[in-house]
Amino acid sequence: MNSLYIAGCWLAGQGEPFESRNPVTQQVLWAGNGATVEQVESAVQAARQAFPAWAKRSLEERIGVLETFATTLKSRADEIARCIGEETGKPLWESATEVTSMANKIAISVQSYRERTGEKSGPLGDATAVLRHKPHGVVAVFGPYNFPGHLPNGHIVPALLAGNTVLFKPSELTPKVAELTVQCWIDAGLPAGVLNLLQGARETGIALAANPGIDGLFFTGSSRTGNHLHQQFSGRPDKILALEMGGNNPLVVDEVADVDAAVYTIIQSAFISAGQRCTCARRLLVPEGAWGDALLARLVAVSSTIEVGAFDQQPPPFMGSVISLGAAKALMDAQELLLANGAVALLEMTQPQAQAALLTPGIIDVTAVTDRADEELFGPLLQVIRYADFAAAIAEANNTQYGLAAGLLSDSEARYQQFWLESRAGIVNWNKQLTGAASTAPFGGVGASGNHRASAYYAADYCAYPVASLETPNLVVPATLTPGVRLS
Numbered sequence: 001m002n003s004l005y006i007a008g009c010w011l012a013g014q015g016e017p018f019e020s021r022n023p024v025t026q027q028v029l030w031a032g033n034g035a036t037v038e039q040v041e042s043a044v045q046a047a048r049q050a051f052p053a054w055a056k057r058s059l060e061e062r063i064g065v066l067e068t069f070a071t072t073l074k075s076r077a078d079e080i081a082r083c084i085g086e087e088t089g090k091p092l093w094e095s096a097t098e099v100t101s102m103a104n105k106i107a108i109s110v111q112s113y114r115e116r117t118g119e120k121s122g123p124l125g126d127a128t129a130v131l132r133h134k135p136h137g138v139v140a141v142f143g144p145y146n147f148p149g150h151l152p153n154g155h156i157v158p159a160l161l162a163g164n165t166v167l168f169k170p171s172e173l174t175p176k177v178a179e180l181t182v183q184c185w186i187d188a189g190l191p192a193g194v195l196n197l198l199q200g201a202r203e204t205g206i207a208l209a210a211n212p213g214i215d216g217l218f219f220t221g222s223s224r225t226g227n228h229l230h231q232q233f234s235g236r237p238d239k240i241l242a243l244e245m246g247g248n249n250p251l252v253v254d255e256v257a258d259v260d261a262a263v264y265t266i267i268q269s270a271f272i273s274a275g276q277r278c279t280c281a282r283r284l285l286v287p288e289g290a291w292g293d294a295l296l297a298r299l300v301a302v303s304s305t306i307e308v309g310a311f312d313q314q315p316p317p318f319m320g321s322v323i324s325l326g327a328a329k330a331l332m333d334a335q336e337l338l339l340a341n342g343a344v345a346l347l348e349m350t351q352p353q354a355q356a357a358l359l360t361p362g363i364i365d366v367t368a369v370t371d372r373a374d375e376e377l378f379g380p381l382l383q384v385i386r387y388a389d390f391a392a393a394i395a396e397a398n399n400t401q402y403g404l405a406a407g408l409l410s411d412s413e414a415r416y417q418q419f420w421l422e423s424r425a426g427i428v429n430w431n432k433q434l435t436g437a438a439s440t441a442p443f444g445g446v447g448a449s450g451n452h453r454a455s456a457y458y459a460a461d462y463c464a465y466p467v468a469s470l471e472t473p474n475l476v477v478p479a480t481l482t483p484g485v486r487l488s
């Protein structure tokens with residue numbers, strides 16, 4: 001099978017074989033071979049060769065290709081949504097929103113490019129000061145499995161718009177979505193070599209990140225891989241590295257008047273996408289006492305009725321599966337370990353069928369667990385921590401190496417102001433779910449969640465570098481010479 005797209009040609013990978021499966025039925029959806037070190041090198045050369053012509057095209061010409069890509073996405077929206085659903089397990093209604101986000105990314109990126117990396121000029125003395133931006137050159141884009149279309153697209157679109165050429169290494173768990181996306185780019189008329197697809201697992205990623213021919217690497221994925229890349233790129237200030245990584249996100253609940261509104265917002269924060277969003281609430285901070293007990297009772301009651309099912313089930317489920325049987329097992333093991341260490345199951349996460357990666361929502365009280373690991377459990381398992389007062393809640397919210405998203409549900413604006421000031425995260429929400437960040441805003445975290453190169457609306461910033469110029473067509477001797485210099 002021709003799994004790679006290099007220099008405008010589909011060709012077979014010569015590396016390790018791998019496949020993707022429907023996480024519920026285990027049906028094989030895609031099978032192929034990864035790219036070898038040599039094939040990565042030939043893709044880097046193709047991207048290098050294509051770079052000057054692509055970068056020299058006018059911005060309007062590049063926008064034209066991107067807009068055709070958006071039209072292609074819209075015309076194939078149902079097919080792409082189905083592909084995302086069957087490969088990730090995400091319900092069709094949610095996969096459809098992912099395709100919409102992909103298409104919307106074009107206009108948002110153009111607006112962002114013009115606003116943040118466009119051209120500005122003004123008089124400075126007897127010259128004109130001009131600010132323009134240039135693309136970096138050849139950049140690698142690494143994608144995660146949870147948004148196999150939207151998140152790589154969030155790097156690829158602004159990178160191409162700025163004039164870079166791209167090597168796309170998708171998650172090995174979602175090769176079929178990646179292949180379909182690249183086909184849409186081909187149909188949109190993207191010239192050969194401008195976007196190259198390097199399928200493969202970790203070894204392909206390692207080969208691409210280590211290739212000396214890349215000028216930058218834009219990564220969305222786990223903190224562990226991101227940290228590894230950060231170390232690998234240390235001492236290389238000549239290469240730009242943008243890291244979007246995971247979180248251990250806190251959602252603090254105050255004693256609000258509308259308990260059902262709080263419960264709904266918690267569910268949208270913790271269980272959407274079966275808990276497989278980097279922005280999902282992982283830790284729910286609930287006040288000690290009767291009000292907190294009542295909130296939790298209601299949360300458990302409603303969560304136990306959440307529909308979980310296959311991506312195409314009718315009527316549609318709220319939650320699909322997690323990405324694989326392996327991921328389901330790791331989550332079940334993590335729950336078991338927490339329970340063995342003193343956690344109390346308020347609603348135990350279960351895996352109803354051993355051969356399907358479907359998990360029911362889990363809510364466990366970990367207040368009594370000492371030395372809780374500060375790690376991201378990437379699935380539908382919400383950890384509850386009870387707090388004595390608001391200061392303790394904020395301290396617990398910040399008790400993490402990560403800093404992606406943090407939220408407060410409270411009727412008090414003063415408390416929100418305190419929370420906003422004292423919390424440390426790139427997304428801080430008040431009475432809104434943690435998930436579903438807008439593409440029209442910057443998206444990135446601090447601490448172990450990122451390296452201060454926010455994506456989404458600010459992706460333009462890492463896709464091009466500023467060039468400041470002082471310009472005048474007339475080379476003249478200034479009226480006043482610097483002391484000590486004589487021209488006569």
Ligand SMILES: NC(=O)C1=CN([C@@H]2O[C@H](COP(=O)(O)OP(=O)(O)OC[C@H]3O[C@@H](n4cnc5c(N)ncnc54)[C@H](O)[C@@H]3O)[C@@H](O)[C@H]2O)C=CC1
Pocket residue numbers: 142143144145146147151169170171172200201202205206209220221222223224225226228244245246247277278279376378404444449
């Ligand atoms: N902050 C953000 O914007 C987002 C972060 N995420 C995070 O992504 C994670 C889930 O995605 P995964 O696919 O599991 O991430 P991952 O880190 O396992 O994989 C991401 C990519 O890196 C590649 N890779 C793995 N090891 C590598 C190595 N040593 N060298 C080079 N490449 C390597 C993989 O093949 C894949 O293409 C979660 O932690 C989630 O929080 C997901 C979405 C958004």
Ligand SMILES: O=C(O)CCC(=O)N[C@@H](CCC(=O)O)C(=O)O
Pocket residue numbers: 146147151154276277278279280434435436437438439440443455456457
């Ligand atoms: O990148 C963008 O355009 C906006 C950020 C975004 O879409 N965030 C989503 C996905 C987060 C994840 O991958 O887990 C969200 O906040 O739900």
